[in-house]
Amino acid sequence: MTRSRTAGGGGPVALTPSERAERGKAARSSVRRSEQARFEPGPDRPDPVAILLEQEAARVPELVPIRRGRMLESPFRFYRGAAAVMAHDLGTAPHTGLEVQLCGDAHLLNFGLFASPERSLVFDVNDFDETHPGPFEWDVKRLAASLAAAGRDNGFDAAERTAVVLDAVSAYRLRMQGFSGMRVLDVWYARDDSADLRAMAAQGGGAMLARADKVFAKARSRDHLRAFSKLTHRVGGRLRIAPDPPLVVPLTELLDGGGPTDLDTGLRRLVDTYAQSLAPELRALVQRFRVVDMARKVVGVGSVGTRCWIFLLLGRDDSDPLLLQAKEAGPSVLAPYTAPSAYANQGQRVVAGQRLMQAAGDIFLGWERLTGLDGRERDFYVRQLLDWKGSATTEGMAPQGMRLLARVCGRSLARAHARSGDPIAIASYLGSADTFDRAIADFAESYADQNERDFAALADAARTGRVTTAEG
Template sequence: MTERDPSPVSSPAGAVDPPTRAARIAHGDTVRRRIPFDAIAEHAPAPGRDPVGLLESQAATRVPDLVPIRYGRMAESAFAFYRGAALVMADDFSHAPTTGLHTQLCGDAHLSNFGLFATPERKLAFDVNDFDETYPGPFEWDVKRLVASLAVAGRSNGFSRKQRKRIARACAAEYRETMSYQADRGELAAWYSHIDAATELDELRDVLDSSTRKRVRKTIDKSRGRDSLQALSKLTTLVDGQPRIVSTPPLIVPIEEVFTGTEAEQLDQELIRRIRDYRNTLQPARRVLFDRFEYVQTARKVVGVGSVGTRAWIVLLRGPGGDPLFLQAKEAGPSVLEKYVDGPAFTNHGERVVTGQRLMQAASDILLGWQQGPDADGVVRDYYIRQLRDGKGSAVVETMNPDVMALYGRLCARVLAYAHARAGDRFAIAGYLGSDDDFDKALTGFAETYADQTERDHAALRKAIDDGRITAHPGT
């Protein structure tokens, strides 16, 4: 049974005072006695568990021609499968005890969903960077998904069991210690907590070897150059002196090739109208900036692993001086967590994504917004919209050695704790975690157990492909 934590509520004079910091910490300690660490680290597969069936259920609402690409990408390795199987893990979580200590969750907190991006002040920050599945829920669901991702990725990289356990344990410990630290800080200090990428690299200078420092510096420098101008050079060509998005099917297909004739023209006009709707979700000052750009062209783009098959578009706009702005409009369906945990209902899942992102990130894209409207078949779909490239960069997990993965896992855990502390009751969570390493040990055991499960699930997907149950297009 899930027990909700007591949340402080603003009260008028004379009303009952909200729980004190000490009371909230004590509540977390009480929850730990009722739901010990071993309980949340349990993984007992439910009877009739069918991971492939869960993936097939998602395919029902996706672009049919793209679903085989998703299966092909997930079949490449156990880690690739894990990246695309947030629904499978959410279903598993629903069969295990939970703390009931809720916060805003990423919902898909594996280590490849953290990375670099440019803040409005044009500094590079490191933070959670994927919010398709964001939803309120038990804090440990995010932590368990992160720690298990390290074990799965460590296996794919050929790390020993001892090395994997050290990596997973360091990640869990970093989360616990950071949450404890945040519980000792004031409200504003906790809210503003973030990681500056350049500063962090300087602090790690004595820890990383020279070749690793060079790779990290190269990633940071490359991220600084990833903007709309760079996207223009990569994704477009000049036709009659005007930039046009290059067709590279099935990954990038201009809208006039997805639809033809008058249908394409009508949809183009519809997109212009819907862009105006999106504009109204921006802050007034951002609208002044956005209004200086005019619409040029749209193309469908295949993105990610788990997201493949959802509708994703890139939109090219141009300023009066010819400077480009690339936006990404990505379909937002219900979070994979919604059917497993009580929470708010949303009339627009694009707004759900944007709200969760703004709550969890220390700083967010100034052009982050949402939109809703019917597609060519008359089906109403939700979208969230952001800049396509705004200093974005991510680590290459496959090239990490054990020491680097341990450091990277700790960074991910730290910003995840920052986000959870910002959105939830950091005092109760810190009280639950305690000051010893029992939580770290329990999650390390869970990580290895779930890595075993992931390898079995990956094998089940490969078998389903071999048996003809599903069709996969590898290498795309």
């Protein structure tokens, strides 16, 4: 039930569909749809490098240069790591006030394939480190600008990039219109599975469908058993996580071969106590496994330097593995520009946002706070490391392929937003014409220009020695 009007006695009153539609149209007085095209960085815009340095202050120092090195591989790679920079640009600009649960970092590579609990292959948003309630258009703009930046990296001309972005935004708008006429439970149960994606790919011809089927097959092959075979080896007859420094470093190597320490004890306690955040039946499932090894792992681009641990657990015997990942969760990059989070634990914020946005989730997803780990109190969220994971590789992707990916991402984002926001109000704001679509396409190009300037600023900082970088 959508509650946005207060009764005389102070209690919430449900708005009617017509009132919700009027609310969406009224939001146009805050930001007209054509004004969504505007991006005008002011003279007081903060130095993007300073924003990144501030964000890195709480991260593992020896890993931070790897993050910068990855961001300097291309402007699109920089964009993936610069969510905090864009959060400032969005957060200080006018917005519609039509709130949803935001991904917070909805670039096109933060969507992908994974297994549902029923063992079907689904497509959804799959990164929630920055999730937070906020205006719906922030995620749409983040996605659109990522498509423009990726298109530039691939050498697309302006018309090709615009077509890609328009496909994403129109797919978002049209699907949100569909959700606006649906029952609440039908919206909640909606999902995008491989059959839906095959149907979309088939519209692009046989070659596109064949490529899609190849992606699906690859995703299904990337399960926890394959990850187990790639990440582990035997030492003295015992299964252990294989080192791959600096990206994967077993805990024993970090401790220089010493005996149990507070870090070792704390990480084992993390696995034991995080299970309390799960439903009772899933808690019982986790308790049937035992931890046999742990390692620090470097992940992603923007996340490099956050504390991330992987755990090898065994059940019945050595052929019955479970791989879990515990990733440090700090405040969302959107937090300075929105209402305070409802969750004191940042890991719980991530988990709650993921459960709200995703149509199908990881049964092992949970959270915990550890006091004393690395000498500080830290929040973590825990999930299964790999379970039918698949994501796009944009390098070398042709315009036709990126247009298909753009449509899939736009539709998926609309579904994720409709679960937490008001699809009637948002659809009313968007309207039936393509005014919003074209405005966002213009914004995406303007922001891709700014992203290239910010990329150049980081490259200059590396060249002058202001920051250090490393490969990895």
